[in-house]
Amino acid sequence: MRTILIVDDEPRTRLGIKKALDIWAAGNYRIECVDSGVQALEWLSRETAHLLITDVCMPEVSGLDLIHALRDHQMKPVAIVISGHAEFEYVQTALRYGAVNYLLKPIEKQELLEVVTQALKQEEDRHRIERMEKLVDPKLLALEDQNVRLCQQVKEAAEYIENHLDEPLTLAFLAERLHMNASYFSVLFKEQMGIPFTEYLTRRRIQRAKELLLQTRLPVGEISERVGYQTDKYFIKVFKQQEKLSPSRYRQEISGNSGSIH
Structure with a gap:
């Protein structure tokens, strides 16, 4: 009320x-x-x-x-x-x-x-x-506009990350998948995306976690697994670093305890 x-x-x-x-x-x-x-x-x-x-x-x-x-x-x-x-x-x-x-x-x-x-x-x-501003990561939103200008390898990497967030992704794994030298891929990724590979991966995972927190009633532990974190303790730590509040608190504040955005 x-x-x-x-x-x-x-x-x-x-x-x-x-x-x-x-x-x-x-x-x-x-x-x-x-x-x-x-x-x-x-x-x-x-x-x-x-x-x-x-x-x-x-x-x-x-x-x-x-x-x-x-x-x-x-x-x-x-x-x-x-x-x-x-x-x-x-x-x-x-x-x-x-x-x-x-x-x-x-x-x-x-x-x-x-x-x-x-x-x-x-x-x-x-x-x-x-509420919408808290849902969307401004850095990821800015990257959407430049996506058309990315080279093919970085585009493929971004698409693979988006579709496999629940897996243990690493820069070395993606470089090998793209048949690229890991050091070169690291430099190329940061140059084109504007942020390092690790930060990009973290932001994508937290973004997906925010969507799951608001659109589902899944417990935090299950959401943690779905976005690629092996322990919910570490997931909560990373989430708090990124959003300045815990996943549970985020769900309460943004959804108003309703579980979804209206």
Whole structure:
């Protein structure tokens, strides 16, 4: 369930927004309120909000301070700011800080619901893009464009790797298969691919592992075998080096525990 956090030091505005959103959400969203920027920062240090609705002018920590403080937050919410007509310059600053929309007081219910719906759609789209970026290896993606310019031997090597990731592949084995000197093949491969053979093989294996983690419910140990690692312990170590988190954690974060990308 996605969460909307309302931050406003005026009880009437804060509770009015909450009441309107509670009726609109019909239990499909969690609606939370705090009455200051200080409380919002404390709340966000232990909870996750997908949408932040914040007043601009508040004591101690303003809405601008709040949005600015969250710019590098790992789970940064999309933000809507609330402002009076006389504070419009603050709204412009908030938009530069990353707010996606604004509401002017007094807030009309229909406009509130329209702006909230748009913001949640943007949050969903952003999250989907972030998930896709974590699925695709940028170096391998860049290599796709230059594949047509590869020499025949390197093309054959890449195709063989792709179709035999579960096997104990080595540079020497592929060089022999291609009837090439191993040292020459090593230099040629790096020259054409832009990365060494070992790094390419590792990235291909981890890429396949990510696909299996998201598209199947296979246990990590079986996935490890399918991408050519003899022990799941070593596979987990390499995966963490590449993706900065374990295979199990990756599956949870990217798929949202669903086992697939929707």
